[in-house]
Amino acid sequence: MEVPYLYISLLLLLLASYLFRRKSANLPPTVFPVLPIIGHLYLLKPPLHRTLAKISAKYGPVLLLQLGFRRVLLVSSPSATEECFTKNDIIFANRPHMLFGKIIGNNYTTLIWSSYGENWRNLCRIASLEILSTRRLNEFHDIRVDECRLMIRKLMSDSNPVNMKTVFYELTLNVMMRMISGKRYFGGDIAATEEEGTRFRKIMDETVLLASAANIAPYRS
Template sequence: MVVLSSSTAAEECLVKNDIVFANRPKFIIAKHLGYNYTTVVTSSYGDHWRNLRRIGANEIFSPARLNATVNARRDEMRRLLTRLSNESREGFAKVELKSMLSDLSLNNIMRTVAGETVLRR
């Protein structure tokens, strides 16, 4: 973490030395979980990182791709709301949202990667 005390120091770091601050630290866990530092999260700034970022921006998070997967996200949201309403039929109920939101995220990712042909339980 870097704490800067002035705007000139911030400009020095973020404009003139931005590549130095764009690199990620080399943690051993990132080597094993990040496929030897080759993922967009663990790789250092350079040609490989720029290519991964471009693929993410143009292929995964493009408006066309997000529009193509809107039905899957809408369906997963509907399933979550149905599950919440079933648990509170008798009145107010305490629910754990952490696991439900985790399931929502994972299901959205899997349906986006696998496509709309994924059958659900």
């Protein structure tokens, strides 16, 4: 009988410690109850965007959620979003360090996963000049037009139902890869035996699968 009482005492101690720390900090309101270990993960059900919209509608436009051991700020009002990304943009510029970002993002050194600092500013500068500038976008205009033409031609030639999500996915990747390497890796005119294209498609499919899979690691610490 002593062991269960010990577990209950430890849980109560952890809960009291959490509530004390939260009251002493200037934090946004949160949703009660906050369960031990999992926090608010029990609230997240598919489809996720609708679940978060319901939570915001019920509890307010700015909420602090505890997902495992990670704190997440849920912002749903335009004014609060503007304040986060204009007045306090540097504060929110850092990226969370997750296992997926470490592996796919070359140890958090890519533009998407890099934290705010010299490396991130340098990558933004390169992207702005070499990819997103008006001059470069005009240079890539023919590529975008050509890929859209190929996509429309493919849709017109097939009378069967089409998964538009897959079509736009292939369109986007073909445009990106032609901008970067001058090659397209998706579409009916691509030989399935082409080694480089086959390897690239396999990498992209595996990356998307891993990115969308459930992974408890980011919320454990």
